[in-house]
Amino acid sequence: MTRASEIVVVGGGVIGCAVAYYAAKRGLRVTLIDQPRRGRATSASAGGLWPLGESIGLGCGVIFYKAQLEQGKVAEAGGPSQLPRAFLDFALQSKALFPTLAGELRETGGLDIELERTSLLFVMYDEADEAFARPLWQNCPCGRSLTEWVTPEELGRTEPAVTRAARGALRFNGDDQLNPYRLADAFRASARTLGAKLLPHTEVRNICVAKGRVIAVETAAQRIPCDAMVNAAGAWAPEIGRMAGIDIPVLPVRGQIVATETLPEVLSACISTTDCYLAQKRHGEIIIGSTTEETGFDVGVTPRALKALTAGAIRAIPFLEQVNVKRAWAGLRPGTPDELPILGSVEGVAGYYNACGHFRTGILNAPLTGVLLSELLSGAPLSFPLEPFLLSRFGAHRDTGASRVGRAR
Amino acid sequence: MPRTVIIDLSSHREILWAAEETAGAIRADQLIVASGAYERSVPFPGWTLPGVMTAGGAQRLIKTLQVRPGRRALITGTGPLLLVVANQLRAVGTEVVAVLEAGRHPRWPQFLVKARGEWGLLKDAFEYWRGLRRAGIPLRFNHTVFEAHGASAVEAVTYGPVDPATWTPIRSQAEQVEVDLLVVGFGLVPNVELTTLGGCDHRYALELGGWVPERDACMETSIPGLFAVGDGAGIRGAAVASLEGRVAGITAAEHAGLLPRAEADRRRAPFLARLESLLRVRAVLDGMSRIRPGLSELATPGTIVCRCEEVALGEVQMALAAGARDLQAVKLLTRLGMGPCQGRNCAPAMRSYLSHATGRTAAEVGRINPRPPVKPVRLGALARMTRAMPADDPFQATIREALS
Numbered sequence: 001m002t003r004a005s006e007i008v009v010v011g012g013g014v015i016g017c018a019v020a021y022y023a024a025k026r027g028l029r030v031t032l033i034d035q036p037r038r039g040r041a042t043s044a045s046a047g048g049l050w051p052l053g054e055s056i057g058l059g060c061g062v063i064f065y066k067a068q069l070e071q072g073k074v075a076e077a078g079g080p081s082q083l084p085r086a087f088l089d090f091a092l093q094s095k096a097l098f099p100t101l102a103g104e105l106r107e108t109g110g111l112d113i114e115l116e117r118t119s120l121l122f123v124m125y126d127e128a129d130e131a132f133a134r135p136l137w138q139n140c141p142c143g144r145s146l147t148e149w150v151t152p153e154e155l156g157r158t159e160p161a162v163t164r165a166a167r168g169a170l171r172f173n174g175d176d177q178l179n180p181y182r183l184a185d186a187f188r189a190s191a192r193t194l195g196a197k198l199l200p201h202t203e204v205r206n207i208c209v210a211k212g213r214v215i216a217v218e219t220a221a222q223r224i225p226c227d228a229m230v231n232a233a234g235a236w237a238p239e240i241g242r243m244a245g246i247d248i249p250v251l252p253v254r255g256q257i258v259a260t261e262t263l264p265e266v267l268s269a270c271i272s273t274t275d276c277y278l279a280q281k282r283h284g285e286i287i288i289g290s291t292t293e294e295t296g297f298d299v300g301v302t303p304r305a306l307k308a309l310t311a312g313a314i315r316a317i318p319f320l321e322q323v324n325v326k327r328a329w330a331g332l333r334p335g336t337p338d339e340l341p342i343l344g345s346v347e348g349v350a351g352y353y354n355a356c357g358h359f360r361t362g363i364l365n366a367p368l369t370g371v372l373l374s375e376l377l378s379g380a381p382l383s384f385p386l387e388p389f390l391l392s393r394f395g396a397h398r399d400t401g402a403s404r405v406g407r408a409r
Numbered sequence: 410m411p412r413t414v415i416i417d418l419s420s421h422r423e424i425l426w427a428a429e430e431t432a433g434a435i436r437a438d439q440l441i442v443a444s445g446a447y448e449r450s451v452p453f454p455g456w457t458l459p460g461v462m463t464a465g466g467a468q469r470l471i472k473t474l475q476v477r478p479g480r481r482a483l484i485t486g487t488g489p490l491l492l493v494v495a496n497q498l499r500a501v502g503t504e505v506v507a508v509l510e511a512g513r514h515p516r517w518p519q520f521l522v523k524a525r526g527e528w529g530l531l532k533d534a535f536e537y538w539r540g541l542r543r544a545g546i547p548l549r550f551n552h553t554v555f556e557a558h559g560a561s562a563v564e565a566v567t568y569g570p571v572d573p574a575t576w577t578p579i580r581s582q583a584e585q586v587e588v589d590l591l592v593v594g595f596g597l598v599p600n601v602e603l604t605t606l607g608g609c610d611h612r613y614a615l616e617l618g619g620w621v622p623e624r625d626a627c628m629e630t631s632i633p634g635l636f637a638v639g640d641g642a643g644i645r646g647a648a649v650a651s652l653e654g655r656v657a658g659i660t661a662a663e664h665a666g667l668l669p670r671a672e673a674d675r676r677r678a679p680f681l682a683r684l685e686s687l688l689r690v691r692a693v694l695d696g697m698s699r700i701r702p703g704l705s706e707l708a709t710p711g712t713i714v715c716r717c718e719e720v721a722l723g724e725v726q727m728a729l730a731a732g733a734r735d736l737q738a739v740k741l742l743t744r745l746g747m748g749p750c751q752g753r754n755c756a757p758a759m760r761s762y763l764s765h766a767t768g769r770t771a772a773e774v775g776r777i778n779p780r781p782p783v784k785p786v787r788l789g790a791l792a793r794m795t796r797a798m799p800a801d802d803p804f805q806a807t808i809r810e811a812l813s
Contacts, residue, residue: 036737036738038778043741181741185741185742189731192731192732198732200732200734200738201734201735258788260788261749262748283744300419300420301417301780301781303423303425303432303433303434303794306425306432306781306791306794307791307792307794310788310789310791310792311792313788314788314789314792320788320789321787321788321789321792322787322788322789323787323788324749324785324786324787324788325782325785325786325787325788325791326748326749327751327780327781327782328417328780328781328782329780329781
């Protein structure tokens with residue numbers, strides 16, 4: 001593919017913006033088409049960058065596992081499932097891009113992504129929590145170097161807001177956070193600075209495929225001839241895939257989150273418990289998440305989730321009882337059957353590329369996704385092997401509609 | 410349920426309520442929302458200085474807290490409430506230097522013809538106007554505030570004439586006056602957060618104060634069984650609100666099977682007729698006080714437009730330059746509307762600014778999506794949520810009594 005290739009990126013969430021940024025940085029001619037939908041996952045993210053935590057089932061994973069356990073939907077065994085090594089390596093490599101990226105985006109796009117070194121603390125309340133955490137500490141897939149066993153005394157010293165009833169915590173160094181909206185905005189602004197064209201509030205109506213190759217993307221107003229298109233439509237990726245005759249096994253997985261009013265700095269680490277996770281953002285609010293629900297495209301919040309999340313937050317940080325809730329809302333994670341993203345080309349449709357199915361880790365994995373897609377689009381050697389993430393891992397991509405998302409393992 | 414706020418409404422008519430110590434959910438077959446209105450903010454340089462307050466704020470100080478809000482006041486805005494506040498201020502000993510009405514002078518003869526049969530609505534306004542005349546307080550039409558000055562509180566105000574059609578400030582004719590109180594009243598905005606969360610269709614109606622739920626003649630919204638009445642469904646005042654409430658109540662009872670159709674029709678008829686007559690006069694009043702786009706030109710790049718998040722107009726202009734075309738995009742780029750008020754204060758003015766700046770309609774500029782909780786609630790109250798109504802609920806008892 002030549003440098004003059006026309007690339008259309010469909011989807012203006014963090015993934016689409018990352019792909020547009022890295023592609024524009026390589027000198028590709030990019031058009032980013034964005035039709036904001038209610039519940040896009042980028043707008044309902046807590047902004048945690050937790051490669052270790054996510055890959056071993058902390059954050060939402062352990063909350064969901066406990067809920068399933070209580071409802072008798074899973075047998076008592078070994079805690080939430082871990083993701084394969086390829087996911088951890090991908091996430092670690094993506095995470096490692098952030099410090100340099102933060103500087104680039106500030107320079108090119110003029111926006112600060114509010115990257116903070118925080119670490120992630122799994123706070124333990126009882127024996128079951130300890131039994132879950134101890135093997136993670138002893139046999140962490142990343143080795144011992146990044147984990148740390150925190151005694152109740154140390155926990156009280158470093159995180160005085162956390163409940164004294166805790167039996168200590170497991171700390172993951174290297175699991176940090178940023179401002180997720182800022183990341184998407186900074187990618188978008190930087191991509192524009194580098195020459196990418198943005199079509200905001202524009203719906204893609206059709207993808208024209210001729211002789212097994214994508215030749216154009218159509219909106220209501222125009223037809224954009226292109227050499228390649230990237231499907232970065234998040235929970236709506238199946239809609240876009242279908243336009244090119246491709247079945248994408250992505251389902252919306254609702255996550256409800258609660259934000260507190262702005263508070264002085266009371267947390268230095270991000271907190272994960274079996275009830276909820278908590279992350280205090282630069283601006284002072286604490287984000288409390290999250291549920292894992294297959295309820296279609298419903299973006300409402302439910303009394304049950306509000307109760308569970310607020311009760312869980314108060315259990316971890318008792319003074320929150322007296323704090324006001326500023327807002328509660330929900331996002332639709334693009335879930336896949338094996339919880340891994342769907343990246344790269346698809347057999348039989350040249351010029352079509354996936355950058356979707358990022359489930360809970362779109363923010364964390366946006367940089368490496370952007371890098372890899374830009375390498376694919378420009379024919380450069382890949383900086384990470386794509387095989388585990390190709391659509392073809394699900395077998396025939398025209399027969400996946402019935403598969404359930406997540407928890408298949 | 411006293412001292413209880415509604416913090417969410419789902420599209421299947423389930424409300425979430427919260428009190429000091431607890432919260433709960435109730436699903437209703439028939440639900441009437443009477444959410445009221447709040448005062449419209451119009452940002453101009455110096456509007457965040459102490460001593461600048463809304464008409465409602467000044468009234469609250471006088472009536473509820475029994476405090477004189479200032480010694481020497483200028484009143485600016487639009488609508489009859491300005492006259493009310495002027496008289497109230499005068500009564501507590503505040504010197505009122507002038508009332509600036511942005512709208513035009515009412516052409517009384519034409520006006521009186523249209524108001525036939527509804528003199529009550531005008532009598533009060535006339536009394537207030539006469540009070541002003543007697544006290545020698547000048548009422549200046551097609552004038553408004555341009556800027557408030559002061560180091561730590563308002564010390565002086567620059568004001569002047571506006572274009573009668575657009576209300577664009579005519580700065581070459583600005584004047585200045587020394588005051589320690591500036592009362593600003595640019596009317597009300599319907600509180601449509603609950604009907605929005607409830608999934609009702611809305612339309613933008615500038616003459617009714619902004620976004621309002623679509624309703625049929627019996628006050629039912631696009632969600633069956635969900636009614637909206639009063640200023641929360643469009644600013645039309647107390648007289649209209651109480652009539653709308655009656656119509657909605659009768660219709661809800663009819664839907665619930667408590668009133669046969671013919672009986673409901675018979676009971677609704679007089680209220681509907683009276684509503685029609687009142688609305689004819691309201692339309693004339695609304696036409697005079699309709700907010701015009703020229704007010705958007707009052708703020709300068711340094712003017713704070715979102716007070717919760719301290720966003721200045723310059724940041725909104727930068728967001729526009731970066732490609733933002735609607736309120737949602739401006740919100741994500743600047744944090745405008747992300748504070749505790751959820752955009753209640755900044756969104757109406759910024760909607761009109763964005764329309765003015767981009768040439769797009771209010772509908773295209775869109776809205777800041779409300780999120781629960783629409784009223785402040787503590788985490789502790791939500792954590793103690795129950796699904797049931799409180800056991801000794803006086804409201805339930807009243808209803809049981811009424812139905813027995």
